[in-house]
Amino acid sequence: MLKIADLDLFYGDAQALYGVTLEIAEREIVAIVGANGAGKTSLIRTIAGMQRPARGTIRFVGQEIAGLPSHRICELGIGQVAEGRQIFPNMSVVENLEMGAVIRRARKEARSQLERSYAMFPRLAERRRQLAGTLSGGEQQMLAIARCLMGQPRLIMFDEPSLGLAPLVVAEVFEIIRRLNADDGLTIVLVEQNVAQSLTLADRGYVLENGQIVMSGAGAALLADDRVRQAYIGI
């Protein structure tokens, strides 16, 4: 579904991605793991059209999307639950959700999707008039996920969805991701520092180090690999 080849990204003179090549099949959960600063967020933002790669191709269902602006990429059905959640803090919960459905592909479904979001996250329904900035961290993460679903994506990229959340809430977020994949057939890209949990959930995984893919394989196989265990899990 998503095929990336030889992707280079620069910030000025500093290179952030070196020839990244990876592939994600439809209905797969693929984890991209790595340490802080390995280039995970850069990779997500390049796919999302928020950074322009210097070289390489990104094909989504056969169409070349490298270099397209972010709003065009959202229209194709690539959604994102960004690092730090990136909700609109001074707008109400319902306005935040509406903003997820401004893209054209989502407008027709906006009303019914809003009902589905409220059914999925009853806390958001209770707080629909409240300013999003006053929600708890866990609630904000739910809002970010619900807002992304408002855009009717076919593929969702999760960037550090567990960051700063209590362990119980993290488990809840991972369960939501699992259900979105199993029940709704969404393709998932999961970028995480929480290596053990994300590789357990993922079908396959890639290990990103200093902007390069250094290892790939089935989630369980990577989890069993000594190098991965030593570098990222600490056992």
Place this chain on the structure above:
Amino acid sequence: MLYLNIILAGLLTGAVYALMAFGLSVIYGVIRIVNFAHGEMMVIGMFAAFALYRWLHLDPIAAMPLVAAVLFLAGYALQRSLINRFVTQPEPIQFLLMIALAMVLTSTMLIVFGPNAHNVQLDYAFDSYEVGGLLFDKVRVFAAAGALVGAALLWGFFQFTRTGKAIRACADNNLGAQVVGLDVARLYGITFGLGVACVGAAGSLMLLLVDVQPYLATDYTLLAFIIVILGGLGRIGGALLGGLLVGVSEALSGFFIDPSMKSMFSYGLLILVLLLRPQGLLGRRA
């Protein structure tokens, strides 16, 4: 009663000031660009209304929607073609761009209309309403009503329409706006267009109250700054309060001291606010 009448005239003029400052506030609040050509755009609005009066005998009140629409398109085109390239540049560069733009606009107006003052002669120019001993100048009432309608329309646009909410979202979290696929560059164009439309509409209304000539521009730029800083940058209610305050202060100082001294008191207000409440009267602390 005389004093009340002076305050009233100040409030009505202040409503037009508020609409002008509203435009500056909207542009800064969303795009984070300080429009140093704001007064020039105000004077363009005045000249546009004057041209419509001269050629089509259109009352400035009737010309206001037309002037606003034309200036919206011009502002949109200007932002998309030129200013958008400077959005991510450092502030001194933006400042130079906007100052250059202001100079180009003033010189163009000088070439087209010359340095002399022009005004409109309306048959109701000296009419007034009397309500319970208070005198309402007809032109001032019309101008203030036009300004309040314009401000209310803009407020409704931001509160209730999809595009208006999307613009607020860009201002609230720019990265978040890109994440959900908002076309930020297009929304910035619309925002700049709306800001320019606001000041253009205020310009047409102002033509009811004062004569127009190109050199007014700098005064209006400074006045708009005073108003938004008084009220609190980026606050819509702030522009309204600041506009009314400056209107009243000008009217009172013009009457009690000398009309040519009126700016001194506006600046005095500004200094007081900066000393006592630097975030502005309605502003939130950063």
